[in-house]
Amino acid sequence: MAGLYIHIPFCKQACHYCDFHFSTNQELRQRVVEAISKELKWQREYLNNESIETIYWGGGTPSILLRNELEIILDSIFKNFSVVTHPEITLEANPDDLTFEKLALLKKIGTNRLSIGIQSFDDSILQFFNRAHNSVEAEQCISIAREAGFNNISIDLIHSTPGQSLSAWKSNIEKALALRPEHISAYSLTIEEKTTFGQWQKKGKLQAIDEKESAEQFELLIESLTQAGYEHYEISNFSKPGFESKHNSSYWKQKKYLGIGPSAHSYDGISRQYNISNNHLYVNSIESGKIPFEREVLTRANKINEYIFTTLRTMWGTDLGYLEKELDYRLAENQFFQTFLEKGLVVANQHIIRLTSKGKLLADQIASDLFISE
């Protein structure tokens, strides 16, 4: 069983923090849609005939696509791949696109999970982020989605925003919980160099909040959501039991996936492929008969480090037996391993290690200390 990811590289406007690949110029839309449809056909062998269990429309903003654009791509998916009877089909959407008519269409074409980019329920923060929606749309889109028949809804939130107090973050969490989404993804704001925020930071106009404040916001999030019955199944992801994202979980469980469209990544168990992150170059290349990608064959060290990094962030933990059997690596012999156990940052239960609450605050650092070099 494998996953399929479709990258739709268009947005209405550029959010100030966003480092994903997208364009606000819609001129190439039709050509990109046609190119994605062709790439799907040409990549039909990539997954070695494994059935598609999850389809994920990401971006960019897939919810800006029109009916005919969505249908061209879907048609190519179902013509070229064997898809299981009840696949999880997720579509990333922005609140300002979610009219009842749009939602009914998304439902009709098979979407059964929405991932809504709410980010904040606070108008001043939404404006600071340069989001295209407001707080009213943020709150209303979920009830409209319910009316349209969606019963698997995820929302994205951002914490650790400069200028946002702990009590303002608390009020965001309360608003999110009142809407009862099945899934919540919450990310700490990271300021990336090539974004507007990155430029502001360089000019001294913006400063990231300090680590202590950020840790407090993360701790409040974990406490509030777990008390409300959500499972903290991955460092940035919480779900009601049974509503974990199957697609994203497959990334963390080393399943194969195929990524289609500009900037999309693929993984076949041996290598990773990265499509070019440029809409013009992508369509020109596809139109001349070639998929524009780079391929990286994974070394043993790459596989070990990726396995540690992704699994340690999940509630399923890192399986020392798997590392030893499949990758010939004895993690327990790593010089940092005992220290992390003694400091209460990780716990070991038989052959599985997991982060403790304290360890979750330092997840990236702990994982990188356990990495091996080539």
Ligand code: SF4
């Ligand atoms: S955050 Fe989403 S909507 Fe905003 S620019 Fe990035 S991809 Fe587009």
